[in-house]
């Protein structure tokens with residue numbers, strides 16, 4: 492039997508019901524009060540670790556409770572058998588509850604100094620809502636996670652954006668976001684993509700899958716990126732990562748027996764917002780200016 496020793500080892504075992512212990516979630520918030528950053532790592536690889544502090548740590552605990560409520564009362568075997576489009580609807584329901592907590596505003600407030608330093612200005616805009624990622628075990632690319640990309644492949648407004656990524660399970664394992672270190676420096680024109688011309692399974696434009704950040708129009712990078720250098724974005728307990736939106740990154744197959752959860756959104760200098768694009772989940776412009784000090 493798998494024991495559930497730490498929050499970041501996963502939520503649910505295959506064929507087993509709820510295993511998340513809320514005591515673990517409370518411990519998590521207590522561990523996360525010391526801020527650490529790693530500027531050297533940013534320069535080398537394009538990623539930047541931040542320890543969740545203050546209200547950001549509280550928020551993570553609140554989000555964990557929503558996930559527990561949404562996914563924890565079912566046997567994983569029954570969740571695994573749900574058809575993609577119905578599963579996306581389940582994730583969207585949980586994502587809406589998470590966004591009702593105002594996570595983007597709270598995280599930017601709690602880490603405004605950190606985000607400003609990374610982005611290069613105090614005058615920040617941020618994605619209107621956050622995406623909740625919930626990848627079931629053994630799904631392939633094209634099912635319910637996004638393959639390697641940089642943000643501007645799908646949205647030219649993102650060329651100056653940074654990703655904020657918060658693992659909510661399995662953070663210390665290799666079952667996390669993957670990235671190519673230093674790839675944010677590769678010029679766009681060197682990266683060649685094949686347009687798959689199809690969405691992920693069951694992802695329709697404006698549908699639930701689209702609203703939880705999946706793609707109705709897939710692209711695969713076929714040259715210009717050295718994927719032999721791929722690394723896992725391992726994150727110590729209680730930390731999040733901010734990385735350049737141009738960094739080549741993608742979610743890998745989940746080979747564990749647990750659903751993999753994370754939260755993400757984008758931040759950008761306010762002066763760089765072009766507002767050409769709409770966030771369909773929010774039903775409004777992609778970025779919002781709320782975060783001037």
Ligand SMILES: [Fe+2]
Pocket residue numbers: 640641642654740
């Ligand atoms: Fe991305």
